[in-house]
Amino acid sequence: MSDYIETPGSIPVVEDCDVFVGGGGIAGVAAALAAARQGARVVLSEKQCVLGGLATSGLVVIYLPLCDGRGRQMSYGIAEELLRLSILHGAQGPVPEAWLEKGREGERSARRFEVQFNPVCFAIEMEQLLLDAGVRIWYDTRICDVAVEGSRIRALIVENQDGRVAVRTKAAVDATGNALLFRKAGESTRRHGRGNTVAGWYYASTQDGLALRMLGFADASEGTERDTQQGPQGRRFWGDNAQEINEYLMLSHRATLEDALGRMEAGQILEPAAMTHMPQYRMTRCLYGETLMTEENDGKPVCGSVGMVGDWRKRGPRFEVPYGALYGSAMENLFAAGRCISADDGMWDVMRVIPACAVTGQAAGTAAALTPQKGRTDLATLQETLRRDGVKLKLEEV
Ligand SMILES: Cc1cc2nc3c(=O)[nH]c(=O)nc-3n(C[C@H](O)[C@H](O)[C@H](O)COP(=O)(O)OP(=O)(O)OC[C@H]3O[C@@H](n4cnc5c(N)ncnc54)[C@H](O)[C@@H]3O)c2cc1C
The missing domain is CATH 3.50.50.60 (FAD/NAD(P)-binding domain)
Incomplete structure (x- = not known):
């Protein structure tokens, strides 16, 4: 090059x-x-x-x-x-x-x-x-x-x-x-220091209304009930170079779709309605x-x-x-x-x-x-x- x-x-x-x-x-x-x-x-x-x-x-x-x-x-x-x-x-x-x-x-x-x-x-x-x-x-x-x-x-x-x-x-x-x-x-x-695991939060339309799916665990304050899904990938990311950000985003997109399709196949009435438009790096x-x-x-x-x-x-x-x-x-x-x-x-x-x-x-x-x-x-x-x-x-x- x-x-x-x-x-x-x-x-x-x-x-x-x-x-x-x-x-x-x-x-x-x-x-x-x-x-x-x-x-x-x-x-x-x-x-x-x-x-x-x-x-x-x-x-x-x-x-x-x-x-x-x-x-x-x-x-x-x-x-x-x-x-x-x-x-x-x-x-x-x-x-x-x-x-x-x-x-x-x-x-x-x-x-x-x-x-x-x-x-x-x-x-x-x-x-x-x-x-x-x-x-x-x-x-x-x-x-x-x-x-x-x-x-x-x-x-x-x-x-x-x-x-x-x-x-x-x-x-x-x-x-x-x-x-x-x-x-x-x-x-x-x-x-x-430790970097971030992949997250992928999305909204799904369900029979009970809109549901927030928090893939990659939630930042829940003590005593609050939250969905605490494990991260879709064990790998860690730092978000400070273009290639890594792209890999992160595509893993997050894939995890979102797989989560939704998995639930639909399992018989849940659910349709993905909105996905994140930013890489969800915490730090x-x-x-x-x-x-x-x-x-x-x-x-x-x-x-x-x-x-x-x-x-x-x-x-x-x-x-x-x-x-x-x-x-x-x-x-x-x-x-x-x-x-x-x-x-x-x-x-x-x-x-x-x-x-x-x-x-x-x-x-x-x-x-x-x-x-x-x-x-x-x-x-x-x-x-x-x-x-x-x-x-x-x-x-x-x-
Ligand atoms: C998965 C996840 C779960 C979380 N859960 C919670 C929670 O439950 N509750 C909670 O309170 N917090 C939570 N957080 C943390 C919280 O959401 C964020 O840390 C906080 O919203 C960050 O705000 P900010 O304004 O500092 O940064 P950001 O929200 O990142 O805003 C920075 C802005 O700068 C813009 N920007 C960046 N670079 C440029 C550029 N070169 N030119 C122009 N614009 C630019 C970006 O587009 C963005 O809009 C969570 C974070 C993650 C990733």
Whole structure:
């Protein structure tokens, strides 16, 4: 194979903004909304044609808990707003009344603050929410590169039907799920240790209505009944090269069809109705940031909290999220949100889920919107703004 020399040329700057958000999953939506509410001009670029990322295109329709499992709500602000929005037109399955309505404190330790939602309604409602906030959404637009000057991101190079164009920005949020912007900017990132098994979630139409088939096991919070199918393949995947992603997708597609056909042959009345449109990797690559979140921080105050999360896997653990997990050592105006923030493998499993992605999304979007001309947004200003916007930051506050 020989190399092809690309013709060098200039890339037109087609838009100026204050905050560029890369990726429109839950983290990107939360970041864009938070930044727009600070008055920033926001552009959000998403390579798919719908918002929500794994939560909608990936059919991961369970909004895991906002609480610690002991009756205390941990995640507030946009994390709660998006949970409520996700079931605006009805939930799939039971709703946590004790949390959604006031005055039933005692019941909150028994039932966690989580819901299952309809991905179509949620995706379209999120789009409307961002449009109402003034966010410019660019669908079908893939981020290819970053233009860096010293310690600042100056522009993002994207590609869509108009070709390769640039968006100039004052600050950016990496909500790509795999730390793409950080990698392109030369920051330190790392891949997940164990990798991922193949998953393939799909909806089937059955005689009892729509059923969610969760091939490859479900992320179920304790005490919740879930279908816990074993993964279709024993092989593990990391999601950071094109060939492996293709192999993963085709195994996932095959497993989906085989599962449906197997059930039909066994006499079940079932027809596959919707499949995932994203590879369902849980953890691929994340930022190796100023601070590495670890499970040792359970129940301890951290330096510079910008939000809090519980642990979806078990009741009890409570974490403050340090500002330093959202940025690297080189770029002053680039912030991480969602499943690519800086955490070790154990903590990554806690931070990658929908509510935690919304928490870091809000913090990153706010920090980006407040970015000064020189240096990084200072912690005190960020904390004061997040508090004003309804986020609780410290363990002693809940
Ligand atoms: C099988 C599985 C089961 C899960 N179960 C649950 C569960 O039950 N409950 C729960 O809360 N969480 C669950 N999770 C985790 C959760 O769904 C995700 O981690 C979370 O939704 C990630 O949000 P995010 O915004 O960080 O990333 P993503 O949802 O991955 O969003 C990133 C977005 O960036 C876009 N993007 C990427 N690269 C580019 C580019 N170059 N240009 C433009 N756009 C780009 C992508 O298209 C995507 O829309 C599960 C995950 C998996 C894989």
